[in-house]
Amino acid sequence: MSTAGKVIKCKAAVAWEAGKPFSVEEVEVAPPRDHEVRIKIVATGVCRTDAHAVSTHFKEGLFPVILGHEGAGIVESVGPGVTKVKPGDKVIPLYIPQCGECKFCLNPKTNLCEKISKIKTAISDQDLMADNTSRFTCKGKQIYHFMGTSTFSEYTVCAETSVAKIDSAAPLDKVCLIGCGFSTGYGAAINTAKVEPGSSCAVFGLGGVGLSAVMGCKAAGATRIIGIDINSDKFKKAMELGATECINPKDYDKPIQQVISEMTGGGVDFSIECIGIIDVMKAALECTTVGWGTCAIVGVSLDEHGLPVAPFHLIMGRTLKATFFGGWKSVDCVPKLVKDYLSKKFDLDSLVTFTLPFDKINEAFDLMHKGKSIRTVLVF
Incomplete structure (x- = not known):
């Protein structure tokens, strides 16, 4: 029996309040409205950004909310006006939309889009659909959406501008990572830092995003890739994916930026910070070489204090950048990344x-x- 046009009851993880475990509940998911797509989520990754969103340190979130932003699934039904996907298509929901029409989408210099109604910290985007209503209810209460995706629900509703149609051969339990972690780290190296062949790189943090950055550095042709993490258990995987050496800051009695500078004869060409700690961001900038060193910030910090940057570091030729979703224009690039995965261009x-x-x-x-x-x- 078709479910199109009907309310669907399904399983979802609801965050009722900050700092508490998720509660797996039965929720009702309303049909998609104009230019919306209802998706049956098959697989979803667990990302630290979701943990940030329910942290007691994060004050802006709205509750109750269904989190999740790294998912993949199959279109169940579409609302009026939808032309880019149809029921049965495999898709990846996008927390950074691409309308294709605004000044940001039309400019190759950015991957932002006007459809991010609040161009502020993405993790504060626990909100509603474009018409200011929710498609989720639970126990008679309205449930907020998250980052336009809410993949911690068996069914979710997204704007058409926040959905990428992907190859039907794609295994959804793997390509879901392209919805956030992989794309962010890989793109930070290729699109944001613009790592060059023969260069040296330092990647701070060897979780999913950092390891993806390592893969990006390798794909870009870097010949020296230093992985940095306080958990040495991560070093083996980092070496398998392209790191040429790994170091643990706990093994040294001096600042890690000084260690890296001494190891490399003055600093690396590129550094990528994938943790979200202010002191690590500072170290990532300071471990780059004077003259042309580039640091790309990926991590999201909940610290209320800004990043202390000495003007001298920038005057001496260093460049500080930051990235959102690895710089990829989402609707255009996510299907291409899926094809690259199917072609075994990355693991x-x-x-x-x-x-x-x-x-x-x-x-x-x-x-x-x-x-x-x-x-x-x-x-x-």
């Missing part, structure tokens, strides 16, 4: 440490917080 499979049933979502977050997983993928 997503190595980033998946655990694949668990969706009901074990709190266990997945525990694994992440304890540093025992690169990425855990939840499947419905």
Whole structure:
């Protein structure tokens, strides 16, 4: 029996308040309205940004909310006016939309889009659909959406501008990582830092995003890639994916930027920060060489203090950049990244440490917080 046009009851993880475990509930998902797409989520990755969004340190979030932004699924139905996808298509929901018409979409210098109604910190975008209503209810209460995706639900509703149609051969439990972690790290190296052949790189943080940055540095032709993490258990995987050496700041009695500078005869050509800690961002900038060193910031910090940058570092030729979704224009580039994966141009499979049933979502977050997983993928 077709579910098009009907309310669907399904399983979702609801965050009722900050700092509390997710509660797996039965929710009602309304049909898509104009230019909206209802998607059956098949798999979703667990990303630290979701943990930030329910952190007690993060004051702007709206509750209750269904989080999740690194998913993949199949179109169940479409609302009036939708032309780019149809029921049965495999898709990846996009937390950064691409309308194709605004001044940002028409400019090759950015991957932002006007459809991000609040161009501010993406993790504060726990909100509603374009018409200021929600498609989710639970126990008679309205549930907020998250980043335009809400993939911690078996069914979700997204704007058409926030959906990328992908190859029908794509394994959804792997390509879901292209919805955030992989694309962000890989693109930080290729699009933002613009790593060059023969260069030296330092990647701070060897989780899913950092390892993707390592892969990006390797793909760009870097010949020296230094991985930095306080968890040495991550070094083996980093070396497999392209790091030429790995170091643990805990092994040294001097600042890690000084260690890297001494190792490289004055600093690396490129550094990529994938943790979200202000002191690490500072170290990432300071470990680059004077004259032309480039630092790309990927991590999201909840610290209320800004990044302390000495003007002298910039005057001496260093460049500080930051990236959102790795600089990819989402609707255009996500399908191409999926094709590159299917062509074995990079290895997503190595980033998946655990694949668990969706009901074990709190266990997945525990694994992440304890540093025992690169990425855990939840499947419905």
